[in-house]
Amino acid sequence: MTESKALSALTLGNGVQVANRLMMSAMCDLGGTPDGQVTQEQIDFMQARAGFGALLVTAAAYPQPNAKGLPGQYSVANDADVAGLSRLAAAMKSRGAKAILQIAHSGREAAIPAQQGLRVVAPSKMTFPWIKYPIAEMTAADVDELIADYGKATQRAIDAGFDGVEIHNCNHDLLQQFFSAYSNHRSDQWGGSFEKRAALPLAVLKELHRVITAANKPEFIVGWRISPEEVHGETVGYTVDDMLKQTKLVLAAGIDYLNLSLTGLEYRYDSKPAGHAHTFAQLFHAIMPANVPLYIGSQVHTPADVDAALADADGVYMAREALVDPEFTDKLKAGRTADIITTMSEARLKQVHLPKALAEEYATPGGFREQIPLVGLPN
Incomplete structure (x- = not known):
């Protein structure tokens, strides 16, 4: 039996090798x-999945108090957050995986x-039909503070023992x-032309590198989603062509892996953008330096899906399958692929170390059960 390519080692952009x-x-x-603050439920959730992949990425951590998007998110906005995050990182690293803190x-x-x-802040003050609370346009000082706070969050990730961070430039x-x-109508250095609209992500990346260099952590991983x-x-x-241009600038500035987020039920790992003959994965893989891997996912649930996704990428990410079967890898x-479980059940929700709120979200019709469905749980 031929071993899956997914189990072969992979080298990241900074030279760090991961086991699969x-x-x-x-x-x-x-x-x-x-x-x-991190809870024991979250630590248990990660401990149960410590062997799932060579890279384990946390839920999004917010770098400023006004940045939280969902209940139950971690904070990385304060030095007091480091102690709990340290316990989380230790659980994630307990079986040799690299622990990555996502910042969003x-x-x-x-x-x-x-x-x-x-x-609540945004690039421009405008009306968003689905938002019912006031939104303030960020000042130049707000932007400077944001960049600095991404750097501080990265330093806290280092202090907490994480092996890297992943910047959430998506969703x-x-x-x-x-x-x-659509959302950026600014006329200063942070908006208008393509280059100015791309300036903030690049400024954040530059600040990350400054912090990592100052900490003398060349092995610290910078992921980009x-x-x-x-x-x-x-x-x-x-458009995808715009993001390809932005990504070339990001690659030139230096990242260690690129994670292509294809979220929503309309996307798969092999989806193609309108008007293109190639898949998203193929388009982005074509611009990647040989030493910077591309991770692709979405609708990847089985070993066959993994192998198919690796045809056009260097690595594969999974989320829902990690909920269903923490022992997938x-x-x-x-060689026990026949034992891999790809279907969730009401009973199994109670057996796979999900935080209580997440289990309840999937146990109740609507919500995540409808928006991010797990095979086996009817909407």
């Missing part, structure tokens, strides 16, 4: 305290901070909002 090509990608685990600012989508009376978060021509397009019917924030290594 599988990644457990970031998921909303909903398990943190209201003030963003939700920008205009910060409904929870809005309820708390915090100032309509603040960095994507700045790149989007993107949405390859922002197209919603007639509303176009940017152990079984793959042992």
Whole structure:
């Protein structure tokens, strides 16, 4: 029996080698305290999945108090957060995986901070039909503070023992909002032309490198997660060609892996953008330096899916399958592919160490059960 390519080692952009090509990608685990502290539920969740991939990525951690997008997120906005994050990192690294802290600012989508009376910010002050709370346009000082706070969050990740960070430049978060021509109508250095709309993600990346260099941590991993397009019917924030251009600038500035976020039920790992003969994975893989791997995912649930995804990428990320069967990779290594479980059940929800709030979200019709469905659980 031929061993899956997924189990072969992979070298990242900074020369760090990881044991296999599988990644457990970031998921909303909903398990943190209201003030963003790590709970034992979250530690148990990660401990149970410590062998799932060579790279394990946390749920999004917010770098500023007004950046929280969902209940139960971690905070990395304060030095006091480091102690809990250290326990989380230790659990993730307990079987040799590299622990990656994802950092994300939700920008205009910060409904929870809005309820708390915090100032919710966006690149431009405009009306978003689905948002019912006030949004402030970021000042130049706000942008400078944001860049600095990404750097501080990275230092806290280092202090907590993480092996790297992943910057969330996707799924309509603040960095994507700045790149989007739909949501960024600024006329200063942070908006207008393509180059100015791309400036904030690049400034954040530059600050990360400054912090990592100052900490003398050349082995610290910088991951980068993107949405390859922002197209919603007639509303176009940017096209895949725009993001390919931005990604070339990011690659020149230096990242250690690229994670192509294809979220939503309309996408698969082999989806093609409109008007293109090649898949998203093929288009981005074509611009990658030989030493910087591309991770692809979405609708990857079985070993066959993994092998198919690796035809056009260097690594594969999985999220929902990590919920269903935390032992996926152990079984793959042992040649026990017939034992891999790809279907969730009501009973199994209670057996796989999910934080209580996440289990309840999937146990109840609607919510995640409908938006991010698990095979086996009817909507």
